[in-house]
Amino acid sequence: MHLENLVLRHFRNYEEQELSFDNNVNVFLGENAQGKTNLLEAILILAVAKSHRTTNDKDFISWDAESAKIEGRVEKHGQSVPLELTLTQKGKKAKVNHLEQKKLSQYVGNLNVVMFAPEDLSLVKGAPGVRRRFINMEIGQMQPVYLHDLSQYQRILQQRNHFLKQAQIKRKSDPTMWQILTEQFIEVAVKLTKRRADFIERLEQFAVPIHFKISRELEHLKLEYKPSVELEGANPEEWQANLYKKMESIAQREIDRGVTLIGPHRDDLFFYVNGQNVQVFGSQGQQRTTALSVKLAEIDLIFEETGEYPVLLLDDVLSELDDFRQSHLLAAIQGKVQTFVTTTSTDGIDHETINSATTFLVDKGTVTKQ
Numbered sequence: 001m002h003l004e005n006l007v008l009r010h011f012r013n014y015e016e017q018e019l020s021f022d023n024n025v026n027v028f029l030g031e032n033a034q035g036k037t038n039l040l041e042a043i044l045i046l047a048v049a050k051s052h053r054t055t056n057d058k059d060f061i062s063w064d065a066e067s068a069k070i071e072g073r074v075e076k077h078g079q080s081v082p083l084e085l086t087l088t089q090k091g092k093k094a095k096v097n098h099l100e101q102k103k104l105s106q107y108v109g110n111l112n113v114v115m116f117a118p119e120d121l122s123l124v125k126g127a128p129g130v131r132r133r134f135i136n137m138e139i140g141q142m143q144p145v146y147l148h149d150l151s152q153y154q155r156i157l158q159q160r161n162h163f164l165k166q167a168q169i170k171r172k173s174d175p176t177m178w179q180i181l182t183e184q185f186i187e188v189a190v191k192l193t194k195r196r197a198d199f200i201e202r203l204e205q206f207a208v209p210i211h212f213k214i215s216r217e218l219e220h221l222k223l224e225y226k227p228s229v230e231l232e233g234a235n236p237e238e239w240q241a242n243l244y245k246k247m248e249s250i251a252q253r254e255i256d257r258g259v260t261l262i263g264p265h266r267d268d269l270f271f272y273v274n275g276q277n278v279q280v281f282g283s284q285g286q287q288r289t290t291a292l293s294v295k296l297a298e299i300d301l302i303f304e305e306t307g308e309y310p311v312l313l314l315d316d317v318l319s320e321l322d323d324f325r326q327s328h329l330l331a332a333i334q335g336k337v338q339t340f341v342t343t344t345s346t347d348g349i350d351h352e353t354i355n356s357a358t359t360f361l362v363d364k365g366t367v368t369k370q
Protein backbone atom coordinates (compact mmCIF):
# COMPACT_ATOMS: atom_id res chain seq x y z
CA MET A 1 0.00 0.00 0.00
CA HIS A 2 1.04 3.61 -0.52
CA LEU A 3 0.20 6.91 1.00
CA GLU A 4 -0.39 9.10 -2.05
CA ASN A 5 -0.63 12.44 -0.33
CA LEU A 6 -1.00 14.20 2.99
CA VAL A 7 -2.86 17.38 3.92
CA LEU A 8 -2.34 18.96 7.34
CA ARG A 9 -4.30 21.81 8.85
CA HIS A 10 -3.36 23.31 12.20
CA PHE A 11 -1.52 20.13 13.11
CA ARG A 12 1.32 20.90 15.58
CA ASN A 13 3.62 23.44 13.88
CA TYR A 14 1.93 23.04 10.47
CA GLU A 15 -0.60 25.68 9.55
CA GLU A 16 -1.48 24.42 6.06
CA GLN A 17 0.56 21.85 4.23
CA GLU A 18 -0.15 19.69 1.20
CA LEU A 19 2.28 17.05 0.02
CA SER A 20 2.32 14.27 -2.52
CA PHE A 21 4.67 11.34 -2.16
CA ASP A 22 6.93 8.96 -3.99
CA ASN A 23 5.94 5.27 -3.91
CA ASN A 24 9.45 4.34 -2.82
CA VAL A 25 11.61 6.39 -0.49
CA ASN A 26 10.72 9.86 0.79
CA VAL A 27 13.35 11.76 2.79
CA PHE A 28 12.46 14.67 5.09
CA LEU A 29 15.60 16.69 5.64
CA GLY A 30 15.89 19.52 8.15
CA GLU A 31 17.44 20.95 11.30
CA ASN A 32 16.14 20.00 14.73
CA ALA A 33 12.74 21.19 15.90
CA GLN A 34 11.51 22.07 12.38
CA GLY A 35 8.66 19.52 12.22
CA LYS A 36 10.15 16.32 10.79
CA THR A 37 8.89 14.01 13.53
CA ASN A 38 5.56 15.86 13.47
CA LEU A 39 5.12 14.75 9.84
CA LEU A 40 5.72 11.09 10.63
CA GLU A 41 3.50 11.43 13.69
CA ALA A 42 0.71 12.75 11.43
CA ILE A 43 1.04 9.69 9.17
CA LEU A 44 1.01 7.41 12.22
CA ILE A 45 -2.11 9.10 13.60
CA LEU A 46 -3.81 8.82 10.19
CA ALA A 47 -3.17 5.06 10.46
CA VAL A 48 -3.89 4.19 14.09
CA ALA A 49 -5.70 7.30 15.40
CA LYS A 50 -3.09 7.51 18.15
CA SER A 51 0.39 8.88 18.62
CA HIS A 52 3.55 7.24 19.87
CA ARG A 53 4.52 10.48 21.64
CA THR A 54 1.49 11.48 23.66
CA THR A 55 -1.81 10.16 24.92
CA ASN A 56 -3.25 13.68 25.03
CA ASP A 57 -4.90 14.43 21.69
CA LYS A 58 -4.91 18.16 22.44
CA ASP A 59 -1.14 18.20 21.96
CA PHE A 60 -1.70 17.74 18.21
CA ILE A 61 -3.66 20.92 17.73
CA SER A 62 -1.60 23.99 16.87
CA TRP A 63 -1.34 26.22 19.92
CA ASP A 64 -3.28 29.04 18.28
CA ALA A 65 -6.05 26.85 16.79
CA GLU A 66 -9.25 25.13 17.90
CA SER A 67 -8.98 21.96 15.88
CA ALA A 68 -6.56 20.05 13.65
CA LYS A 69 -7.09 17.99 10.53
CA ILE A 70 -5.08 15.25 8.87
CA GLU A 71 -6.09 13.94 5.44
CA GLY A 72 -4.45 11.41 3.18
CA ARG A 73 -5.26 9.13 0.27
CA VAL A 74 -4.21 5.51 0.58
CA GLU A 75 -3.67 3.38 -2.49
CA LYS A 76 -4.23 -0.34 -1.87
CA HIS A 77 -5.52 -3.31 -3.85
CA GLY A 78 -5.61 -0.95 -6.85
CA GLN A 79 -7.99 1.50 -5.20
CA SER A 80 -7.53 4.95 -3.75
CA VAL A 81 -9.19 5.49 -0.37
CA PRO A 82 -9.43 8.96 1.20
CA LEU A 83 -8.96 9.05 4.98
CA GLU A 84 -9.66 12.01 7.19
CA LEU A 85 -9.20 12.68 10.90
CA THR A 86 -10.40 15.79 12.66
CA LEU A 87 -9.02 16.42 16.13
CA THR A 88 -10.90 18.83 18.35
CA GLN A 89 -10.76 19.75 22.04
CA LYS A 90 -13.67 17.36 22.52
CA GLY A 91 -12.36 14.35 20.60
CA LYS A 92 -11.72 12.78 17.22
CA LYS A 93 -13.83 12.41 14.12
CA ALA A 94 -12.75 9.83 11.55
CA LYS A 95 -13.85 9.47 7.93
CA VAL A 96 -13.21 6.80 5.35
CA ASN A 97 -14.33 7.57 1.78
CA HIS A 98 -15.87 10.79 3.23
CA LEU A 99 -18.16 8.71 5.47
CA GLU A 100 -17.92 9.24 9.20
CA GLN A 101 -17.03 6.11 11.18
CA LYS A 102 -18.93 5.75 14.44
CA LYS A 103 -16.18 3.75 16.09
CA LEU A 104 -12.44 4.32 15.81
CA SER A 105 -12.03 0.55 15.70
CA GLN A 106 -13.83 0.69 12.34
CA TYR A 107 -11.47 3.37 11.10
CA VAL A 108 -8.13 1.88 12.18
CA GLY A 109 -6.60 -0.60 9.75
CA ASN A 110 -7.24 1.32 6.53
CA LEU A 111 -3.63 2.46 6.49
CA ASN A 112 -0.99 0.16 7.99
CA VAL A 113 2.28 1.59 9.24
CA VAL A 114 5.38 0.32 10.94
CA MET A 115 7.35 3.00 12.74
CA PHE A 116 10.93 2.78 13.87
CA ALA A 117 12.18 5.61 16.08
CA PRO A 118 15.04 5.99 18.57
CA GLU A 119 12.63 5.38 21.44
CA ASP A 120 11.89 1.93 20.00
CA LEU A 121 15.01 0.74 21.79
CA SER A 122 12.82 0.99 24.87
CA LEU A 123 10.74 -1.82 23.37
CA VAL A 124 13.54 -4.02 24.65
CA LYS A 125 14.89 -1.94 27.53
CA GLY A 126 11.81 -0.15 28.83
CA ALA A 127 9.00 -0.98 31.24
CA PRO A 128 6.41 -3.69 30.42
CA GLY A 129 3.85 -0.98 29.57
CA VAL A 130 5.92 -0.03 26.51
CA ARG A 131 5.74 -3.59 25.21
CA ARG A 132 2.01 -3.88 25.92
CA ARG A 133 1.43 -0.65 24.00
CA PHE A 134 3.43 -2.07 21.09
CA ILE A 135 1.46 -5.32 21.12
CA ASN A 136 -1.86 -3.47 21.28
CA MET A 137 -0.99 -1.11 18.44
CA GLU A 138 0.23 -3.86 16.13
CA ILE A 139 -2.59 -6.34 16.68
CA GLY A 140 -5.09 -3.49 16.53
CA GLN A 141 -3.88 -2.45 13.08
CA MET A 142 -4.29 -5.95 11.71
CA GLN A 143 -7.40 -7.02 13.60
CA PRO A 144 -9.65 -4.08 14.46
CA VAL A 145 -11.90 -6.37 16.56
CA TYR A 146 -8.97 -6.59 18.99
CA LEU A 147 -9.31 -2.85 19.69
CA HIS A 148 -12.95 -3.37 20.48
CA ASP A 149 -12.10 -6.17 22.95
CA LEU A 150 -9.33 -4.07 24.44
CA SER A 151 -11.54 -1.09 25.19
CA GLN A 152 -14.15 -3.42 26.65
CA TYR A 153 -11.46 -4.96 28.85
CA GLN A 154 -10.31 -1.55 30.03
CA ARG A 155 -13.86 -0.59 30.93
CA ILE A 156 -14.53 -3.81 32.87
CA LEU A 157 -11.16 -3.59 34.60
CA GLN A 158 -12.00 -0.09 35.75
CA GLN A 159 -15.40 -1.20 37.08
CA ARG A 160 -13.88 -4.21 38.80
CA ASN A 161 -11.14 -2.09 40.38
CA HIS A 162 -13.75 0.38 41.60
CA PHE A 163 -15.74 -2.50 43.12
CA LEU A 164 -12.63 -3.92 44.83
CA LYS A 165 -11.66 -0.49 46.17
CA GLN A 166 -15.12 -0.07 47.69
CA ALA A 167 -14.94 -3.58 49.17
CA GLN A 168 -11.55 -2.74 50.66
CA ILE A 169 -12.89 0.43 52.26
CA LYS A 170 -16.13 -1.13 53.55
CA ARG A 171 -14.35 -4.37 54.49
CA LYS A 172 -17.08 -6.40 52.86
CA SER A 173 -18.03 -7.30 49.30
CA ASP A 174 -21.21 -8.32 47.52
CA PRO A 175 -20.62 -11.90 46.21
CA THR A 176 -23.17 -11.61 43.37
CA MET A 177 -21.54 -8.43 42.08
CA TRP A 178 -18.10 -10.02 42.45
CA GLN A 179 -19.24 -12.94 40.33
CA ILE A 180 -20.78 -10.81 37.59
CA LEU A 181 -17.75 -8.55 37.28
CA THR A 182 -15.31 -11.45 37.46
CA GLU A 183 -17.13 -13.44 34.77
CA GLN A 184 -17.20 -10.43 32.44
CA PHE A 185 -13.54 -9.77 33.17
CA ILE A 186 -12.51 -13.35 32.45
CA GLU A 187 -14.35 -13.58 29.15
CA VAL A 188 -12.44 -10.65 27.66
CA ALA A 189 -9.14 -11.41 29.44
CA VAL A 190 -9.03 -14.84 27.83
CA LYS A 191 -9.73 -13.42 24.36
CA LEU A 192 -6.95 -10.84 24.63
CA THR A 193 -4.46 -13.36 26.00
CA LYS A 194 -5.12 -15.76 23.14
CA ARG A 195 -4.80 -13.09 20.45
CA ARG A 196 -1.57 -11.81 21.99
CA ALA A 197 -0.09 -15.32 22.22
CA ASP A 198 -0.92 -15.98 18.55
CA PHE A 199 0.51 -12.62 17.47
CA ILE A 200 3.83 -13.09 19.30
CA GLU A 201 4.19 -16.60 17.93
CA ARG A 202 3.73 -15.39 14.35
CA LEU A 203 5.95 -12.36 14.89
CA GLU A 204 8.69 -14.63 16.23
CA GLN A 205 8.59 -16.81 13.12
CA PHE A 206 9.50 -13.80 10.99
CA ALA A 207 11.86 -12.10 13.48
CA VAL A 208 14.17 -15.07 14.13
CA PRO A 209 15.61 -15.48 10.60
CA ILE A 210 15.90 -11.69 10.19
CA HIS A 211 17.83 -11.35 13.44
CA PHE A 212 20.06 -14.26 12.46
CA LYS A 213 21.04 -12.50 9.23
CA ILE A 214 21.54 -9.03 10.73
CA SER A 215 23.74 -10.52 13.46
CA ARG A 216 25.94 -12.07 10.75
CA GLU A 217 24.55 -15.49 11.62
CA LEU A 218 25.80 -15.29 15.20
CA GLU A 219 22.62 -14.76 17.19
CA HIS A 220 19.46 -16.78 17.69
CA LEU A 221 16.56 -14.64 18.79
CA LYS A 222 13.67 -15.94 20.86
CA LEU A 223 10.47 -14.11 21.78
CA GLU A 224 8.56 -15.19 24.83
CA TYR A 225 5.12 -13.94 25.70
CA LYS A 226 4.68 -13.74 29.48
CA PRO A 227 0.95 -13.57 30.01
CA SER A 228 -0.14 -12.60 33.48
CA VAL A 229 -2.79 -15.31 33.22
CA GLU A 230 -1.83 -18.60 31.58
CA LEU A 231 -4.45 -20.27 29.40
CA GLU A 232 -4.84 -23.66 31.06
CA GLY A 233 -6.96 -26.25 29.31
CA ALA A 234 -7.91 -27.34 25.81
CA ASN A 235 -10.55 -24.78 24.81
CA PRO A 236 -11.98 -21.36 25.72
CA GLU A 237 -14.49 -22.86 28.18
CA GLU A 238 -11.71 -24.59 30.10
CA TRP A 239 -9.50 -21.48 30.02
CA GLN A 240 -12.34 -19.48 31.50
CA ALA A 241 -13.19 -22.10 34.14
CA ASN A 242 -9.57 -22.41 35.25
CA LEU A 243 -9.11 -18.67 35.37
CA TYR A 244 -12.27 -18.37 37.45
CA LYS A 245 -10.81 -20.80 40.01
CA LYS A 246 -7.62 -18.76 40.07
CA MET A 247 -9.56 -15.52 40.61
CA GLU A 248 -11.49 -17.19 43.45
CA SER A 249 -8.24 -18.22 45.08
CA ILE A 250 -6.94 -14.65 45.12
CA ALA A 251 -10.29 -12.97 45.82
CA GLN A 252 -9.47 -12.00 49.40
CA ARG A 253 -6.04 -10.70 48.43
CA GLU A 254 -7.62 -8.53 45.71
CA ILE A 255 -10.08 -7.08 48.22
CA ASP A 256 -7.28 -6.41 50.71
CA ARG A 257 -5.33 -4.59 48.02
CA GLY A 258 -8.40 -2.98 46.42
CA VAL A 259 -7.24 -3.75 42.88
CA THR A 260 -7.29 -6.45 40.17
CA LEU A 261 -3.99 -8.26 40.54
CA ILE A 262 -3.85 -10.42 37.41
CA GLY A 263 -4.89 -10.04 33.79
CA PRO A 264 -3.66 -8.75 30.40
CA HIS A 265 -2.92 -5.33 31.96
CA ARG A 266 0.02 -7.07 33.64
CA ASP A 267 1.40 -8.98 30.60
CA ASP A 268 4.97 -8.77 29.38
CA LEU A 269 7.14 -9.89 26.47
CA PHE A 270 10.72 -11.14 26.79
CA PHE A 271 13.49 -11.23 24.20
CA TYR A 272 16.37 -13.70 24.36
CA VAL A 273 19.54 -13.80 22.28
CA ASN A 274 21.42 -17.09 22.40
CA GLY A 275 19.44 -17.95 25.50
CA GLN A 276 20.22 -14.74 27.42
CA ASN A 277 17.61 -12.11 28.23
CA VAL A 278 18.49 -9.14 26.00
CA GLN A 279 16.89 -6.66 28.37
CA VAL A 280 19.23 -7.68 31.19
CA PHE A 281 22.36 -8.96 29.45
CA GLY A 282 22.20 -7.57 25.92
CA SER A 283 24.67 -4.99 24.62
CA GLN A 284 23.32 -1.78 23.11
CA GLY A 285 24.01 -3.32 19.69
CA GLN A 286 22.06 -6.48 20.47
CA GLN A 287 19.15 -4.48 21.80
CA ARG A 288 19.18 -2.38 18.64
CA THR A 289 19.32 -5.46 16.40
CA THR A 290 16.47 -7.03 18.35
CA ALA A 291 14.27 -3.96 17.99
CA LEU A 292 15.10 -3.73 14.27
CA SER A 293 14.40 -7.44 13.66
CA VAL A 294 11.03 -7.13 15.36
CA LYS A 295 10.11 -4.10 13.26
CA LEU A 296 11.14 -5.80 10.02
CA ALA A 297 9.18 -8.87 11.09
CA GLU A 298 6.09 -6.71 11.50
CA ILE A 299 6.36 -5.67 7.85
CA ASP A 300 6.24 -9.31 6.75
CA LEU A 301 3.47 -10.15 9.20
CA ILE A 302 1.25 -7.29 8.01
CA PHE A 303 1.85 -8.42 4.42
CA GLU A 304 0.83 -11.97 5.33
CA GLU A 305 -2.25 -10.74 7.15
CA THR A 306 -3.49 -8.09 4.69
CA GLY A 307 -1.86 -8.90 1.34
CA GLU A 308 -0.28 -5.42 1.24
CA TYR A 309 3.01 -4.12 2.60
CA PRO A 310 2.62 -1.42 5.24
CA VAL A 311 4.18 2.02 5.02
CA LEU A 312 7.47 2.31 6.92
CA LEU A 313 8.32 5.36 9.02
CA LEU A 314 11.96 5.76 10.04
CA ASP A 315 12.42 8.66 12.43
CA ASP A 316 16.06 9.67 12.83
CA VAL A 317 17.23 6.06 12.82
CA LEU A 318 18.64 5.33 9.37
CA SER A 319 21.83 7.36 9.81
CA GLU A 320 22.18 5.84 13.29
CA LEU A 321 22.45 2.29 12.01
CA ASP A 322 25.85 0.95 11.06
CA ASP A 323 26.40 0.15 7.35
CA PHE A 324 25.66 -3.53 7.76
CA ARG A 325 22.33 -3.07 9.56
CA GLN A 326 21.40 -0.21 7.23
CA SER A 327 22.02 -2.25 4.10
CA HIS A 328 19.93 -5.06 5.56
CA LEU A 329 17.08 -2.79 6.27
CA LEU A 330 17.26 -1.18 2.82
CA ALA A 331 17.45 -4.58 1.13
CA ALA A 332 14.39 -5.74 3.06
CA ILE A 333 12.25 -2.81 1.89
CA GLN A 334 13.71 -2.25 -1.58
CA GLY A 335 11.05 -1.62 -4.18
CA LYS A 336 8.18 -2.96 -2.11
CA VAL A 337 7.72 -0.86 1.03
CA GLN A 338 6.98 2.85 0.75
CA THR A 339 9.30 4.49 3.26
CA PHE A 340 9.45 7.87 4.99
CA VAL A 341 12.82 8.81 6.44
CA THR A 342 13.65 11.83 8.60
CA THR A 343 17.20 13.00 9.08
CA THR A 344 19.22 16.12 9.88
CA SER A 345 21.82 15.15 7.30
CA THR A 346 22.11 12.77 4.38
CA ASP A 347 25.68 11.88 5.45
CA GLY A 348 25.80 8.33 6.65
CA ILE A 349 22.84 7.25 4.52
CA ASP A 350 23.38 4.88 1.63
CA HIS A 351 24.13 6.99 -1.52
CA GLU A 352 22.03 5.02 -3.94
CA THR A 353 19.02 5.29 -1.65
CA ILE A 354 19.41 9.05 -1.29
CA ASN A 355 19.92 9.54 -5.02
CA SER A 356 16.79 7.67 -6.00
CA ALA A 357 14.64 9.11 -3.18
CA THR A 358 12.32 12.10 -3.29
CA THR A 359 13.68 14.66 -0.86
CA PHE A 360 11.70 17.29 1.04
CA LEU A 361 13.19 20.16 3.01
CA VAL A 362 11.52 20.85 6.35
CA ASP A 363 11.93 24.33 7.74
CA LYS A 364 9.82 25.86 10.55
CA GLY A 365 6.66 23.98 9.71
CA THR A 366 6.96 24.38 5.94
CA VAL A 367 7.88 21.56 3.62
CA THR A 368 9.23 21.99 0.10
CA LYS A 369 9.87 19.27 -2.42
CA GLN A 370 13.42 19.33 -3.78
Ligand SMILES: Nc1ncnc2c1ncn2[C@@H]1O[C@H](COP(=O)(O)OP(=O)(O)O)[C@@H](O)[C@H]1O
Pocket residue numbers: 011012013014030031032033034035036037038039058059060061062063064
Ligand atom coordinates in the same frame (compact mmCIF):
# COMPACT_ATOMS: atom_id res chain seq x y z
N1 LIG B 1 0.70 21.79 19.29
C1 LIG B 1 1.73 22.45 18.73
N2 LIG B 1 1.53 23.68 18.17
C2 LIG B 1 2.55 24.35 17.60
N3 LIG B 1 3.82 23.90 17.55
C3 LIG B 1 4.09 22.71 18.09
C4 LIG B 1 3.06 21.92 18.71
N4 LIG B 1 3.62 20.78 19.15
C5 LIG B 1 4.94 20.86 18.83
N5 LIG B 1 5.23 22.00 18.19
C6 LIG B 1 6.55 22.45 17.69
O1 LIG B 1 7.05 21.47 16.78
C7 LIG B 1 8.45 21.53 16.79
C8 LIG B 1 9.06 20.15 16.96
O2 LIG B 1 8.79 19.44 15.84
P1 LIG B 1 9.45 18.02 15.60
O3 LIG B 1 8.73 17.45 14.47
O4 LIG B 1 9.51 17.23 16.88
O5 LIG B 1 10.93 18.45 15.20
P2 LIG B 1 12.07 17.62 14.46
O6 LIG B 1 12.22 18.28 13.13
O7 LIG B 1 13.28 17.83 15.31
O8 LIG B 1 11.66 16.20 14.38
C9 LIG B 1 8.88 22.38 17.96
O9 LIG B 1 9.35 23.60 17.44
C10 LIG B 1 7.61 22.52 18.75
O10 LIG B 1 7.59 23.75 19.40
Ligand SMILES: [Mg+2]
Pocket residue numbers: 036037038315316
Ligand atom coordinates in the same frame (compact mmCIF):
# COMPACT_ATOMS: atom_id res chain seq x y z
MG1 LIG C 1 12.47 14.57 15.39
